[in-house]
Amino acid sequence: MTEKSAGVEKKPRVRIDRRRFVQTVVSLGIVGTFVSFLSLLMSLLPSAGAGEEQGEVDNVFKYGPEKGTWYSDKYGTDVKLEDFDQVGKGASVLWRRRIPAILIRVDESKLRGATATSGLIALASACTHLCCISTWHLDRPNQDVLFCRCHDGVFDPYNIVKDVMLNGTEYLGAKVIAGPPPRAAPIIPIEITDGKVAGVVGDLGLYDYCG
Amino acid sequence: MSSRMKRIYEWFDRRFNISPLIAEAQRSVNFALPSSLTRQNRSKIFWFGYPFYYAGSIVAFLAILQGITGLLLAFHYVPSAVGDPGTPTQAYVSVQNIMKFIPLGALIRGIHQWGANLLVAALVIHAFWAFFRSPYRIGREISWLFGVISLGLALAYSFSGYLLPWDQLGYWAATISVQIMRSIPVLGDLIAQILLGGTSLSALTLTRMYFYHVSLLPVIAIILVGAHIVLVVLQGVSEPEEAWKPPLSQSQTGKQAGPLFGPFIPHQIAPVLILSLVTLGIVLLLGAYAVQMPGDPANKFLTPQFIAPEWYFLWAYGLLKWVGWAYEAVHFVPPATVFGVDLLSAKVVGILMAAVMFLVLLLMPVIDRGTEVRVLRRPIKTAVGVWGIGLLSALTLYALNEILSASLSVPIDTMNFFLGSIVIMAPLAVAVPFYVILSRHAKETSAQEG
Numbered sequence: 001m002t003e004k005s006a007g008v009e010k011k012p013r014v015r016i017d018r019r020r021f022v023q024t025v026v027s028l029g030i031v032g033t034f035v036s037f038l039s040l041l042m043s044l045l046p047s048a049g050a051g052e053e054q055g056e057v058d059n060v061f062k063y064g065p066e067k068g069t070w071y072s073d074k075y076g077t078d079v080k081l082e083d084f085d086q087v088g089k090g091a092s093v094l095w096r097r098r099i100p101a102i103l104i105r106v107d108e109s110k111l112r113g114a115t116a117t118s119g120l121i122a123l124a125s126a127c128t129h130l131c132c133i134s135t136w137h138l139d140r141p142n143q144d145v146l147f148c149r150c151h152d153g154v155f156d157p158y159n160i161v162k163d164v165m166l167n168g169t170e171y172l173g174a175k176v177i178a179g180p181p182p183r184a185a186p187i188i189p190i191e192i193t194d195g196k197v198a199g200v201v202g203d204l205g206l207y208d209y210c211g
Numbered sequence: 212m213s214s215r216m217k218r219i220y221e222w223f224d225r226r227f228n229i230s231p232l233i234a235e236a237q238r239s240v241n242f243a244l245p246s247s248l249t250r251q252n253r254s255k256i257f258w259f260g261y262p263f264y265y266a267g268s269i270v271a272f273l274a275i276l277q278g279i280t281g282l283l284l285a286f287h288y289v290p291s292a293v294g295d296p297g298t299p300t301q302a303y304v305s306v307q308n309i310m311k312f313i314p315l316g317a318l319i320r321g322i323h324q325w326g327a328n329l330l331v332a333a334l335v336i337h338a339f340w341a342f343f344r345s346p347y348r349i350g351r352e353i354s355w356l357f358g359v360i361s362l363g364l365a366l367a368y369s370f371s372g373y374l375l376p377w378d379q380l381g382y383w384a385a386t387i388s389v390q391i392m393r394s395i396p397v398l399g400d401l402i403a404q405i406l407l408g409g410t411s412l413s414a415l416t417l418t419r420m421y422f423y424h425v426s427l428l429p430v431i432a433i434i435l436v437g438a439h440i441v442l443v444v445l446q447g448v449s450e451p452e453e454a455w456k457p458p459l460s461q462s463q464t465g466k467q468a469g470p471l472f473g474p475f476i477p478h479q480i481a482p483v484l485i486l487s488l489v490t491l492g493i494v495l496l497l498g499a500y501a502v503q504m505p506g507d508p509a510n511k512f513l514t515p516q517f518i519a520p521e522w523y524f525l526w527a528y529g530l531l532k533w534v535g536w537a538y539e540a541v542h543f544v545p546p547a548t549v550f551g552v553d554l555l556s557a558k559v560v561g562i563l564m565a566a567v568m569f570l571v572l573l574l575m576p577v578i579d580r581g582t583e584v585r586v587l588r589r590p591i592k593t594a595v596g597v598w599g600i601g602l603l604s605a606l607t608l609y610a611l612n613e614i615l616s617a618s619l620s621v622p623i624d625t626m627n628f629f630l631g632s633i634v635i636m637a638p639l640a641v642a643v644p645f646y647v648i649l650s651r652h653a654k655e656t657s658a659q660e661g
Contacts, residue, residue: 041405044404044405045404045405064512064513065296065297065510065512065513066513092512092513094512100512129390129557129558130386130387130390130391130531130558131386131387131390131411132383132386132387132514132518133512133513133514135514138516139516148514149514149515149516149517149518150383150387150514150518151528151531151532151535151557152532152535152612152613152623153535178539179535179539180531180532180534180535180538180556180557180558182545182556210390210410210411211389211390211393211400211403211409211410211411
């Protein structure tokens, strides 16, 4: 900053010499370049469509991988209605290759809040708490509940209630009766075709709460 | 120095100009530091404190051991988790190969596995010891800060390493952690996607975990832990003011308890070397005879029956279970969403509590600005620390509720009630007497000192 000849009142002007100017511009350029590199961090986000279903997927439930159960040797095969010949019989199954579920033959007179299809109901078995897979009659053999092994969450398949997903979707599901799960285990509507038990495709996004 | 050594030295000095550096380093390590109070005048009472005092050096030694064994394992491990759920992936098979076919592979993996466990154990002791000793007074904050961050690093290391075999236990421990991460209000999904390549575990996750474990974390750790250790060497182990004065006992009895002041080498390094050897022996024994094979291959459609994280994450696991139990006990049903997130659900409460604990540790130099560092003269801080230890232990116990109830054949509800009450009562039951006794002691001693 300098002032020109004394006596004449002049506004003081900010003067930047050439050296200072070059220094500033070069530093800003270097910093700016590195800041712009931050945009490359975008690449850390997974690409859209990376985890989508591939190939043909049918809607028939397949038996799940639990060992030491009545359906152990049927792992991966189509679920048939005739297998569920008595009330209380249930199995862990897989729907559309990616959605684990529990299929149960229920006592229809006790079921509240929903109706069974040929005596069966299906509930998504990924726990709404932290996504462990709930079991039927394995950890709590004497109680008709879905039980989550990780944090002792308990769902009542006889008490179907309305609930709201974190993304705002309203749905029907098995009520949480104990433990930390924040919301009900969503029901999967069922249809029977040629004696095989299949799920009805509605809002598939509902079952994506486990990512 | 022999003439040959001298010639080699000169060769390097001419090319890299190392003599000023070496002179400076010699000056630093020869600077006389006080040996610990433990050794000065309390050795008869606090002899057992010795390994605790040097726990940090055990951590450093184990970290080097982890580096060496990890390097060897990296020659054989294949980070690929592509495959159907429940079938052995390449990652799983490569770990099995290391265990079965690679010469000394099982021993190397055993050392790596047990080294990790002991490292965390030594680190926990080091952290608590440091917490009570308040070594973050002015001039030492950076060292403390780097130490606390390194604690987080060690947990990230073990978390990523635990997943690498891609077996059931690692998979489900990681799944739970990912879902907990996702429940962080607002940013959860984004953080999970950036760190893990998706909102649930996939083959992408393993690649990223492997990268963190063998590449990213080592770089950060070497910088942070290196600075942490260099600072200790330069500044000396943090000691109360009185350590810098000759102890009373010496002038009274005329008896010398040992060297009071001495340079880092050999006075501080000697016990470090001894403890390192002992540690090496323990790790070798455990690694050779107690190595754990990977469990069943990971299956995302089947949660194993007894699922528990590694012992050092049990407290967090217990915290999640306990908050759920406590809600139930007081008939509190958390509202589904507050501000669009599960703000009051057990998992969010749990994650917030853990975050607060970490922040408090990180900010200790700001929170605690007192000059008094002696444990027995700080009733409140010591009581809080004891309460913290009690709480972590009780939560760890609560995490084992299923196993305890099954093995003691006590009904689960009774067991939950019993353990749940312990979580509330036990830490207080230890901390309150500590506070009462220490505050009386502090009053008495300050009265004596006038």
